[in-house]
Amino acid sequence: MIKIAHISDTHITSGEAYKGYAYDLIVNEVNTLDYDLVVHTGDVTNEGLREEYERASYELKKIQKPLIVLPGNHDARNVGYELFQKYIGALNGVYEWKDLVIIWVDSTIPDLNNGRIGGYKFQWLKEKLEEYSHKKFKIVASHHHLVPLPDTGRERNVLFNAGDVLDLLLKHEVNLYICGHKHVPNIYRVEGLVVANSGCTSCRKTRKGDVNSYNIIKIREDGKISVATKRVTGDIHKREFKIKKQRIFIPKRRRLFRIIQMSESNVSDRVYFRERVFKNAIRAINERYKPDLVIHCGDMVDIGIERYYSKAHELWEKIKPEKLLVPGHNDITHLGYELFREYFEEPKILEKGNFIFIPIISVQYETPIGVVGRIGQKILREHLREYEEKFRVVVMHHNITPIPKSREIGFLEDGGNVLKILTEEDTNLVLTGHGGNSLGIKVEETPIINAGSISWELHRNPFGNSFNIIDIYEDMVAAFEIQATWGSRKLLGLWKIKTKVPWN
Incomplete structure (x- = not known):
């Protein structure tokens, strides 16, 4: 020793x-x-x-x-x-x-x-x-x-x-x-x-x-x-x-739920918004992947003006499955806070059978720096305990673990306390979308998955514009990144899970 x-x-x-x-x-x-x-x-x-x-x-x-x-x-x-x-x-x-x-x-x-x-x-x-x-x-x-x-x-x-x-x-x-x-x-x-x-x-x-x-x-x-x-x-x-050696797990039980996770579409009329890529991804989601839920982790528009929101809403409505959207820091610039509520409504807790999706608002006016706040932290913990018999998915914009190829300056200023709550309450899954790059990582017993940019040219992902597919099985979570143009696939992570959920 x-x-x-x-x-x-x-x-x-x-x-x-x-x-x-x-x-x-x-x-x-x-x-x-x-x-x-x-x-x-x-x-x-x-x-x-x-x-x-x-x-x-x-x-x-x-x-x-x-x-x-x-x-x-x-x-x-x-x-x-x-x-x-x-x-x-x-x-x-x-x-x-x-x-x-x-x-x-x-x-x-x-x-x-x-x-x-x-x-x-x-x-x-x-x-x-x-x-x-x-x-x-x-x-x-x-x-x-x-x-x-x-x-x-x-x-x-x-x-x-x-x-x-x-x-x-x-x-x-x-x-x-x-x-x-x-x-x-x-x-x-x-x-x-x-x-x-x-x-x-x-x-x-x-x-x-x-x-x-x-x-x-x-x-x-x-x-x-x-x-x-x-x-x-x-x-x-x-x-x-x-100390455990890395292993590849094979699901032994049935798949229960499929999530499409995306972020940073940044809809605009600027040259950096790749509208064809976004539409191609929507078509693949509707026709090929057929998820139970589509989640967008913020930055739906590039700037919070009505022209961009109108265009984003038109594209978002083309996605056929049920959807959940949380705002990103770009979404609430200028008049964006009012426009977000007008076009997409405030995100609310979504319950689908044994699955509960808890949206957390971390954005602030006119800054990429986010905060959940002491009251927000209290609400988060209360929700996680209220639904502890369900598979709890927390959805937010700001990353709480550092993202490769991104300059980390503490974008979520109370990230340490938020991460502590998530891990202490054994949150089943956390989805984030800040930083322009994808990542799948498990902290304690909680998988945390960050989405890269689905259609914005100014990203940090060598894999290109992408979105994530997350399949939840009775005994594991499997996450893959999908290249939004060609449909090629890359593994983000496979994690065994233990839950209190009484799967039928």
Whole structure:
């Protein structure tokens, strides 16, 4: 077994931000117990100043175990990344031990709180994952978080290319991603990847009245990984995961429901709107795929003006199956909010047998930034609990997991809290449509599927304009992306599901 102490965000300084007694308490415990290694995921200092690095160098020497230290955004302030290399060590590196490899990578951007693993660093990380692909256990460590975190206030400071990094880690079957940054301990399973955020080890700034903490990571030979958050009060929250190899599942039971999911049609008279592609997709939906429900996850029109809404309504009415549409941020620009209600009506909860579709409005006037809000979060949780005996599908515009090939700036500003509600309530399926690219991913027990653009030329999808087919079986969900022009198909995901639904 390999046992790792994961600390983060010490914020060592001479001021009040640093709680030296908490640091000493945790370090003494780490030195006393049987840890094989300590990983510090950044924000060693508070402002990246020389006197802070000098003190940090002294404080880190108290740790009597092999130690890996990464830079954080606070360390990169005031050209502190130069001092980091002088007083602490390499910004990027590799550590091997038995069947384990840890690859750490600098995600900081000088003088910004946001992060990025881009350009040459992204290529370096990819090359290292390929070089050490033979290792049984692979850990990637960085400072910034990959998926939205609860209890962090406004969701910002993520990796700008979080979608690309997450996609890279999943493709290379990385077992564990560890990070810090937001001072909130949190553990998620994203497909086969465990994502573990550490709280802050010795900074005074904690969230929601929490206390200082660190993570305990255990990797066992039988393929199990456990991550426990231990607070200075002695409280321990532990989760255990079994490392599973990716498998292709075959449905063993009957198909119950078929959904067509689309987004970002952006109907307009501009050259970027591909009307022929949209009409071709409508024809295929009506004649070939014949779904039980068609869902559009926002941005029906390019701009919220009556001419575009009239044209969009005419096209939308050509779709024969029952339909559900939620607004996107483009839809409510200018007069769009009034026009949306006039042409399409406010989306309402839709019940179809054992299936319940819960629309969530996340858009705001004149901005791509979305928010569900504290009242909206409460309503969402209430709906999920009210219909817990049904197959619950949440439909919204903004993405809650990062999208590949899209610059992630926290488009849903309370995405961390929304994701927490969705996973805690074991939501059966979440459909989103922001970012111009398709994605299928499972967080905890909840599949989350994002639709690419069905008919807008300015998208980010190498597969082209597309829509998704989602087939729901008694024991699994299967999602495929359909190229809107040629009809070619690509697998987005196959996920086994467990529900409380009494299928007849």
